[in-house]
Amino acid sequence: MTDRVTLKDVAARAQVSYQTVSKVLNRQTRVSTATEKRIHDAVRALGYTPDQRARNLRAQRSYMLGYSWRPDSPNQVNPILDLFMHSMVAAADAVGYHILPFPHPDPEDHIDKYRDLIRTGRVDGFVLSSVEYQDSRIRFLQREKFPFVAFGGVAEPSAMYVDVDGTEGMRLATAHLIAQGHTRIAALGWPKESRVGELRLAGYVRAMRGAKLPVRARWVARGTGSVETGYQATQHWLQGGERTRPTAIVAVTDVLAIGAMRAIQESGLRVGADIGVTGFDDTPLAQYLTPGLSSVRQPIWQAGQNVIDLLVHCLEQEPLAQTRVVLNPELVIRPSSLLHADNTSEIAITHNE
Amino acid sequence: MTDRVTLKDVAARAQVSYQTVSKVLNRQTRVSTATEKRIHDAVRALGYTPDQRARNLRAQRSYMLGYSWRPDSPNQVNPILDLFMHSMVAAADAVGYHILPFPHPDPEDHIDKYRDLIRTGRVDGFVLSSVEYQDSRIRFLQREKFPFVAFGGVAEPSAMYVDVDGTEGMRLATAHLIAQGHTRIAALGWPKESRVGELRLAGYVRAMRGAKLPVRARWVARGTGSVETGYQATQHWLQGGERTRPTAIVAVTDVLAIGAMRAIQESGLRVGADIGVTGFDDTPLAQYLTPGLSSVRQPIWQAGQNVIDLLVHCLEQEPLAQTRVVLNPELVIRPSSLLHADNTSEIAITHNE
Numbered sequence A, B: 001m002t003d004r005v006t007l008k009d010v011a012a013r014a015q016v017s018y019q020t021v022s023k024v025l026n027r028q029t030r031v032s033t034a035t036e037k038r039i040h041d042a043v044r045a046l047g048y049t050p051d052q053r054a055r056n057l058r059a060q061r062s063y064m065l066g067y068s069w070r071p072d073s074p075n076q077v078n079p080i081l082d083l084f085m086h087s088m089v090a091a092a093d094a095v096g097y098h099i100l101p102f103p104h105p106d107p108e109d110h111i112d113k114y115r116d117l118i119r120t121g122r123v124d125g126f127v128l129s130s131v132e133y134q135d136s137r138i139r140f141l142q143r144e145k146f147p148f149v150a151f152g153g154v155a156e157p158s159a160m161y162v163d164v165d166g167t168e169g170m171r172l173a174t175a176h177l178i179a180q181g182h183t184r185i186a187a188l189g190w191p192k193e194s195r196v197g198e199l200r201l202a203g204y205v206r207a208m209r210g211a212k213l214p215v216r217a218r219w220v221a222r223g224t225g226s227v228e229t230g231y232q233a234t235q236h237w238l239q240g241g242e243r244t245r246p247t248a249i250v251a252v253t254d255v256l257a258i259g260a261m262r263a264i265q266e267s268g269l270r271v272g273a274d275i276g277v278t279g280f281d282d283t284p285l286a287q288y289l290t291p292g293l294s295s296v297r298q299p300i301w302q303a304g305q306n307v308i309d310l311l312v313h314c315l316e317q318e319p320l321a322q323t324r325v326v327l328n329p330e331l332v333i334r335p336s337s338l339l340h341a342d343n344t345s346e347i348a349i350t351h352n353e
Helices: A007-014 A018-025 A034-048 A053-057 A079-092 A107-119 A136-143 A166-179 A196-210 A227-238 A254-266 A284-288 A300-315 B007-015 B019-024 B033-046 B052-059 B080-092 B110-119 B138-144 B166-179 B195-210 B227-238 B254-266 B301-314
Strands: A066-070 A100-103 A127-128 A150-151 A160-164 A183-191 A220-222 A248-252 A276-280 A294-297 A324-327 A330-333 A346-349 B064-069 B098-103 B123-130 B148-151 B162-166 B184-189 B218-220 B248-251 B274-282 B294-297 B326-327 B329-332 B348-352
Touching: A007 A018, A007 A034, A007 A294, A053 B080, A066 A079, A066 A107, A066 A284, A079 A100, A079 A300, A100 A183, A100 B098, A107 B033, A127 A300, A136 A150, A150 A300, A160 A300, A166 A183, A166 A196, A166 A276, A166 A294, A166 A330, A183 A196, A183 A227, A183 A254, A183 B080, A196 A220, A196 B064, A220 A227, A227 A254, A248 A254, A254 A276, A276 B148, A300 B274, A324 B007, B019 B033, B033 B274, B052 B148, B064 B080, B064 B110, B080 B098, B110 B138, B110 B254, B110 B329, B123 B301, B138 B148, B148 B301, B162 B301, B166 B184, B166 B195, B166 B248, B166 B274, B166 B294, B166 B329, B184 B195, B184 B254, B195 B218, B195 B329, B218 B227, B227 B248, B248 B254, B254 B274, B301 B326
Parallel strands: A066 A100, A066 A127, A127 A150, A150 A160, A160 A324, A183 A220, A183 A248, A248 A276, A276 A294, B064 B098, B064 B123, B123 B148, B148 B162, B162 B326, B184 B218, B184 B248, B248 B274, B274 B294
Antiparallel strands: A294 A330, A330 A346, B294 B329, B329 B348
């Protein structure tokens, strides 16, 4: 290990007392300009850095922000939450903080992990993702008056959050299909218990009603976000006759959309030309599917920056212009949702276009 | 913020002095069983936890392991390194450590970030990934005698690392194509400066030579790992006549393989039946490509566990059976590399099969 340079080393080199060095560096006293210069020269020459641990103990701060996320399984990744992590690490670093990642705990000791990190002074605040209705973490942190920011909308009053407008994202995707002449559009959603899923489906309903198109209950399928769910629902829809079946499908995830694409292709129809499909999340490989999958892209990098900005402003007790940030997603259009897809280039549509 | 329960609160409740509580909890003194029980009861009742910051300062430890990774761009993710992070966070948590992620620094202040984290006592050790030839971080950390473990092979003597055998991975992929009757196999690699890329290509050469098949210089293309590189090299190879062009292509990444698949499909040939293709990394969506892409899967979760195991053993000064761990990858076979792909199910082939 490195031999640490101490205040005493600096004092010896600057030919002043230990106490003088300490007071000058902490700006608790004034000395002659010459002495001050000698001290600062010694600090630079020896490469002295104050111990962050001692500094943190004095300040009762750790400059760490706890973050736990739910991996799908040990062999899967969630690209959205991972990109979110990259963004937060960069944003925190820029303002002198670090992210402390910890594993998503079992439901039964959900709160224990948070309590433990607070009590041991490990973190100054938390970032929450995968927030649920009546999330016990939020109840706990609000009771403890411990700072946190959620990624995803939160109903609890006074809770700070950054959200991406999922309703707007699905509205964009549905309106894009309607603009191409589709009138019979089906939707693949999550189970009703999913707040995020219901908000996304609301965008589908909004676009349909806005165009005075009917929303049929049998054309809204809900299930787990698996390829199989999307595949089975689509297979079922395609059994209708050519004049009555849906001509387009919007999905609340790319994985559901992939299932829809499979069912369409297996039935001998063409994705895009015969049945338009859109996904949600713009997963890294969505562009490489055949055909490339149109998808709603969330501004994840921006969300990570905003989350850290809110949390650090709160910790530093600086005024905040807003405590709830809602970002708009954009629709990335690829051949899967185009009737005439000669052009394989991507088009991005955002709220204001 | 939570009102912290202090040693004084415990002392008041247990009706002993502050010093007694401190000494008993730190096992520096013995008291009567009754007193000890009163103290422990008070600790439990009040939920007292020692301040980790104070404990760290005394121990001159942080129980944090620094890790920095190179994101491809703010809008891309590296699923491999992200899964590695998940694994390390879980492994560290299980032994009382945390991962401290920090942004990959610019080349010019590469070392400053590492030096700063050491000098401020922020971390006890580092995990390095994306290691290069003559990596300045390794030179620096070895000079400072500061503990680290690399993910990826390292030439420097006495450096600890966990590596996945890329040569073996490409050998498996090439041997699988040879076993199906392919004799004219081309390879898509990275530029020669890439140590990882050259090790993977060595596996291609080993399998070809093992089967006494010729390795032709014009059938080994090197370039950046982009779709475009794989596309152009494959387009060039396909211009050869049907009897002389390659019938299979192994690639050192999935993205290069996707480029090859595009060129094959655009030329009117079938991936699998006409030209077999394999990738490397088993990217999350590889299974959803059309056809599904055979790929070499690295045991990333295992690698993360082993990296933390090595580093923590080193920090705790516990004996290590080995300081260099080399893991074998497996080949996941999908229709892209099968001549007769009626069966869309996956097959995994590992070293010992």
